[in-house]
Amino acid sequence: MAVSVDEAVSTGPARDHAPPARRLGGRGRSVLEVVLLTVLAVLMLFPVLWMLETSIKENRDVYAIPAKFFDFDVTMAHFKDVFVAPDGGRTALSVSFFNSVVVAGVSTLLATVLGVPAAWAYSRFAVRAKKDQLFFILSTRFMPPVVVVIPIFLMYREFGLIDNKLGLILIYAAFNVPFTIWMMKGFVDEVPAEYEDAAMLDGYTRLQAFWRYTLPLLVPGIAATAVFALIFSWNEFVFATFLTSSDSVRTAPPAIAGLIGGTTTDWGLVAASSVVFALPVLVFAYLVRKHLIAGVTLGAVRR
């Protein structure tokens, strides 16, 4: 069952009949909670707020000292600059966003198409050394990906995958397949195998049984898993930096990072492109928030 934030931070059984404000109970306690949570929220959210503000400030307000928090002039020019070049054509940034969409989308699709059937197979069939295989699959996620950047780079150079969207798609899919298998195996385990048994006796083949009766029940799990994979691919920075160089292939993270540096930095443009970059992830996370919690509290999912 999904646990809401309210439930998760509840401090114990309801105190309906307890006298108020005894020690740190009652109002005193909840005031303290609110204060602490507010402080935490401000600390965590200030950079986000600053990014949002900067993205809509006039340039002279962006660089104003002391910084202007409220009385600045609002402009959408930075957002226009993200997509439209001064000569009226597409900017390199907008191309990089498109690349990010393609790379993240296709790699997630690939990981899902490969990972879900694998998870189903690991869940349903007696596979030789199943636990060892699963551990091996998981172990590919133990090391920090940076460790293999150089070998991958050399490999990719041999295969001509450097500065190639396909190269990024493959490496992201490779990182997401183990994750997809592990997360989806939990979801498949939750679906009784008897639906498939019944379908096979109805006259369907095993694959038809999976397709007709198990897969529809896995859709929420697939959505949650795919969003995690999508967020990983969307945010990935290190491989994108090492394996791409041209503006036409580059994804958004290195492209945005590339805006910083040089003699002057257009902070308004950096902030606006960061906002554009962050939005899809926020929207997706919001859409599947219930399943995200279900996904991270695996095993507690109640059907």
Added chain:
Amino acid sequence: MGTVAAHGLRKSFGKVQALDGVTLDVPDGSFFVVLGPSGAGKTTTLRAIAGLEKLDAGSVHLDGRDATRDAPAERDLAMVFQSYALYPRHTVYENIASPLRARRCSSGEIAAAVEQMSSLLHIERLLQRRPSQLSGGEMQRVALARALVRSPRAFLMDEPLTNLDLKLRVEMRTELTRIHRSLGATFVYVTNDQVEALSMADQVAVLKEGKVQQVGTPTEVYERPANQWVAAFVGSPPISLLACRADGDRLVGADGWTLPRPRWTTAEDGRELLLGLRAEDLSVEQRGDVSLSGELYGLEPLGDRTVVDVRVGTEILKVKARPTVTGTPGERLQVTVDLDRAHLFDAGTGLSLSEAGR
């Protein structure tokens, strides 16, 4: 046609030997019950017949043809699962239609068949509901309808009545027997409920720890149990088993009692035996020549009868009596024994020694 023959089925799950050489021959059109306690391998046997379980050894023949390696869909069997396994996202109608859709029947045929089944099982009102909106009894009927909607070689039923309340269970028992008679099809029915087994079956196979203990008609299994374990498992209240040994023309109990030795037993003197006495073959109300003395241990009134527990030495005899019987614990009693209906088992092997002489 619909014969099911399973020969020498063996299956282990890790260290657990679930099936240890199970052999069953189910005749065409019979109501064949596989009876056993939980963990006996009943469900595994059924799943092996259905093709859902890969066997370590053994063969399954359907209508005389080797089907051991056939996929479930190729075996032309229908199954009712203990959990019913109704497809949760589909309506009752679609659930029942599923086997026909798999066979690419036309929608007209499907509609007609579903309508016929739903009226047979009185679930016409439920067709547009989803499984989560059904009660246990309704789900059971839908699961049954899904199995019955086509005419397979045989129907496999895995404890289909276990999850129902008692009243419904008794009703469905009658109904299943009626359906079986009207279809004339082969039923392989798994249960741990001996009342179901005895009341519905043409043939009963008693299973324990992956081994078939006895196959026979309900009467045979009850009246002539092959071994001590079958005798104890089948029958309620359970058969009373007393340790004893043959000594000339007498049976001498471990607790010192003596009874005349039944003529039909072939056991040699001194052999360790178990005397099995069913509650209805004992009486505290009638006087007879052959009796055991003991003291009243307790009364279990069951409405239509009372089970009297009588302590003989260190062992308890369960005696069936009229519901009006009274007594106080500790009171001395004579228990009349109908030795002609008694059973003798070898205490070591548990095998029946009654058969040879009868």
